[in-house]
Amino acid sequence: MSGNELASERRGSADAEADGSAPPPLVEFVDIRKAFASVVAVDGVSFDIPCGQIVGLVGANGAGKSTLMNILAGVITPDGGQILLHGREVHLRNPRTALHAGIAFVPQELNLVPDMSVAENLLLGQFPSRAGVVRGGSLRERARELMVRVSLEKMDPNRPAGALSPVEQRLLTIARALAHDPQLLILDEPSATLPADTVEHLFPVLTALANSGHSLVYISHRLQEIKRLSDRVVAMRDGRVTGRVERDAVTIEGMVELVGGQPGRRGTSTLSSRRKGKVAVAARDLHGSRIRGVSFEVYPGEIVGLTGLQGSGRSELLRMIAGVQHYAHGSLDVLGGGPCRSPREAARRGVAYITEGRGPMLLRGMSVTENATVAALHSFSGRGFTSGRKERSAVGRLAQQLSIKGDPNQPIQTLSGGNQQKVLIGRWMLTGASLWILDEPTAGIDVHAREEIHRLIRDFADRGLAVIMASAEPEEIVSVCTHAFVIVEGAISAECTAPLAVEPLVAACYVGHDLGGQVDADRSLRDGMAP
Amino acid sequence: MSDLENIVGISEPRAAKGSAGSGEQATGGQIEPTRFHATVPTSRGAVLRRFLGRYGTLIGFAIMFGAFSAVRPDVFPTWVSIRSIIDLAAPVIVLAVGLTVVLNAGEFDLAFPGAAALVSVVTVQASASLNQWAVPILVGLVVGVVTGLIGGALVAMRRAGSFIVTIALSAVWTALSFSLSHGGLTIPVHNETYLNVAFGRALGIPFTVYYAAALALAIYAMLRWTVFGRYVRAIGSNPTATRLSGVNMSITRVGAFTVMGFCAAAAGVIITSRAGQYSPQLGGGLFIPPFVAVFFGTSVLGARTFNVFGSVVGALFIGVLQSGLNILGASGWLGDGIIGVTLIVTLMLGTGRKAD
Known part of the structure; x- marks a missing residue:
């Protein structure tokens, strides 16, 4: 996005208002900012929503779309900037004021x-x-x-x-x-939970609403829908607007580029050409509630990345491997012992599994030490009694190794997100796990801790452990993984091998296949390539 | 006892913040009630609130004791009456510490009054027909453990919540105890040694006090220092996290209910020994005091969690209140009413708030 382009697009309402020829837009964002703790979610966003138009809002997870729309719906108060409604500044303190102002949010x-x-x-x-x-x-x-x-x-x-x-x-x-x-309807991924063939029924309704004078904001990851429906498209990435495109200029490729990651980013990991050791995970034609026929293999020393949009089935696939969820049919072998039938069996066989979001893993109200040792408590106890001394020394070493900041006796929930996640990783390090299954291991974690966790994951692979990690961020996959699969609607749509690059991953996520680049979209091609 | 408040006092600002709506909470996927004061208390009001949160219940306890002593200085603050208070509170303590384990595991048990009644019938019947004390009591304890095993197994199947499962079991145990007592007849105890189980004294202290103290200490140690106790608390804190960590959930849950079953049996033996009989009203009166004691205990020393020490204090609190009112000549129902009001006030003054 060049400076010129941005400048020319920024003309919009301010000029129109100045020369008095056109009415002001329904909503205008001026330099909106919002940060959560140290994470900047919205970083100086300005654009406007004209009356009677459908604005398509696109961006990867964490790009700031939801935060921005929650600000508009009065759920979140911005740190800075203005919201103008019909050219007049409004303060949307809570959802009720927003609703009175004519802004309705459809979550x-x-x-x-x-x-x-x-x-x-x-x-x-x-x-x-x-x-x-x-x-x-x-x-x-x-x-x-x-x-x-x-x-x-x-x-x-x-x-x-x-x-x-x-x-x-x-x-x-x-x-x-x-x-x-309302005058404005915000639709947050209205089609995400709908079967693809029924989405059609939404479009005439939305178009009719726009024709009757309502403005709509349509948030979706499905770029085809955005292209069909929108009068203009606003793309966001990392809390900023990366582009505003009018209806006639909208192309799928253009949008992919706008929402995609830092262009030109290349992974540094390389995969040794020959895979060593016994296969850690072998899945053949796996089916579940969302997963439809997935086959792949993971070997010791590999970091396999799974990416894809929310709801694509990434997390389900991980749950199946970790023994948390059963698969409908297909075959699965984990560490040479068939599928894991329960989390307990998985833990015993050396599988470490960390869920998306730390909520399901944290023992709130219990200490950092108790959280760290719960999965390996038998190695810190004798005759049924826990050994405080053994626990303390193990957790002390762990805290040093992972640079966990905080008192081992303090309740886990008082730690920062990054330190909590390190404790959870430590929980499985103490069990000596040989297969790591990580779902969004760095979501909502500050940059520094994120780097540390990435280093840790690479270290696991260097020591010959197998790692599977899911991430919605292609950048993360590229910078950590040796190998990546893109999952679209429950099936592997593309496989990328090292050195990984961001663009083909993004393209495969949004379009279902690559737009050129080093992606083996064809499964038969991929199978031919495997050793 | 947890030192949550101290820790918040010295922790980094980041940790103390933890407000809803931060990015971290959002990814957690659930909104937890904020359990901590947002800032380190500095104003006089905040310091006072903090002090009362920690020691308020104990101070209230002391004031109540002082008031009774002031009204009847000849009777109340004497060794005899204190001894009788603890003696009377013993069954409540035994039940309350058992309940503490179940509640720590995040479950409810409403079947223990029925289980205690069943054990009472079995023990007294066996004692009558064998004219013995040891074997009947042993049989009674085994019956109590079995009621706990059954309850725990049913709860561990995860087909229904422990609340309704144990209500149903309570009806079953009560019906069984009526059937074994020929439709609810009072059965007297004749064996002298059996009667002595409650009435005996060592070093001037009733045996019942030793039983209660031993069980309370054992359960305190179990929750604090054993692997089982750690798992019980982990399940109560977050069952999903515990399951994902590879802990055997079923065994742990069954274990927690079995401990409760044993405590119900012990209470049944103490009660029948002291009363010298089994009576059909036995189960009904056992229901409320242990619950009140355990929930009252969550406010002792600002613990905010179910804990053995608090449960014991809660049971003693009930004992002092009831004896005091007795000595003043008040009716029993007044004591029950005051206990209920006290618990409600304690719970409402607590800082934790449930999310909607």
Whole structure:
């Protein structure tokens, strides 16, 4: 993105307002900033949302889209910058003020009450009533008005919401937002949970809403949808706007480039040409609820990266290998002993598994030491009693080795995210695990700790351990892994080998296949290449 | 006892912040109620609040004891009455420390009154027919352990929550105890040695006090220094994390309920020995005091977690209150009411807040 281009795009509303020829845009962001602790989520974002237009918002996970939209919906207060509504500055202190200002947020989660009727779900919280008794007739009448606007006029308002199809439920949540008579609708990945062939039903409804004067922000990872629907596209990366493109200029390739990582970044890891030792993980035609026919192998000394969009099935695949989730069919061999039937069996056989987000792994209220030793407690105990001395010395060594900052007796939740994650890694180091399964090992962790964890993972591989890690960030995969698979809709769509590069990974994530570059998109080609 | 407050006082600002909405919390995927004061208390009000959070319940306890002593200085603050308070509180202590284990594992047990009643019938019946004390008591303890094993096994199957499973079991144990006592007849104890189990004294202290102290100490040590106790606390803290760490969940859960079953049996033996009989009302009165004691105990020394020391203090608190009101000639229901109100006040003043 060149400076010229940015400058020319920035003209927009300010000029229009100055010469008085056009009305001000519905919403204008001016230099919005927001940081969480040390992580900058939104870094000086400025763009505008014109009346009656659909703005497509694209960007990788963590690019700042959600934070920005949460700011607009009054959920998060920005650290700096202005939001102008019809050219006048507004302070959106909470979701209610935003709603009063005409901004309705439709989150990705449906948040429907499945046992209640369509009509009740639509008007939840604003039932028409007399003396505390709900007026059923008037409730259904108002519900019907809303349903007409999302093409659900044929639906019986008395049906329970849980009985609706996914796309009908999605339309219902849009209708529910319309009950507040908003000027702007923010749709956060409305199609993410929908079967691909039913997404079509959304488009005419959204277009009609735009034609009737509503502005829409449409957030999606599916670039084809964005291209079809949007009047303009705003791309974000690392908390900044990387491009604003008008409808006619929108291309898939252009968007991939705008959302993609630091261009030209090349991995330094190289894979020794011949794989050594016994295979650590061998999956053949694995099927699960999202995973559809995945085959791959991981050898000792390798760091295999799995990338793909949220909901692509990355995490499910890791859960299957770790014995947390069972697979439907296919075959799986972990460390030469067949599949792991439970986390307990996996732990006993030398598998280390760390979930996405530290929440499911932390023993809150228990000390750093207790958190570190829980998986290997039997080596720190005798006759059923724990040995405080052995625990202290092991955790002391661990803290030194991983440079964990904090008192070993302090409750784990008082540590910073990076230190918590190091303790969790330490938990498995104490078990002497030989296969590491890491789901988003550095999500939400500061840059310094991130580097340390990356170094640790490389160190595991150097010592001959096998590592599989999932990450939504191609940069992370490129800088750590020796090998990478891209998962799209539950299947491996591309495999990249060292030296890895960011662009083909990004392209494969968003488009389902590469746009050129060193990606073996063809599975038969890949199989021919394996030793 | 946990030193949460101290640690927050000296920890880095980053750690103390931990507010909802930070990036870290967002990736955690769940919003935890903030358990810590946002800042190191400096103002006088904050220091006072902190002090009361730690010592408030103990001070309240002392004030209550002082008030009773002031009203009846001839009766209340005497060795005889203190001894009888502890003696009377013994079954509650035994049940409360058992319940502490189950609650630490993140489960509920509502079956222990029924289990204690069942054990009582079995023991008293066996004692009557054998005219013996040792074998009946041993059989009773085994029955208690079996009730715990069954409860634990059913809970470990994870088909239903422990709350409803143990309610159902409570009905079963109660029905069994009625059937064994021929429809709820009172059965007297005749064996002298059996009666002496509760009434005997060593060094001037009733045996019951030794039983309660031994069980409390054993369970304190178990939760603190054994692998099993560590796993129990880990499951209570985060079952998912514990399972993912390869811990055998079923055995740990069964173990926790078995400990509770043993404690229920011990309480049953103490009660029948002291009363000299089994009576069908035995189970009903056991239900509330142990729960009150354990939850009251979470506020002792600002622990905020279920802990053995707090549970014992809670049981003694109930004992002092009931004896004091007894000495003043108040009716039993007044004591129950005051206990309920005290617990509600303690819980509402606690700093932790549940997320919606």
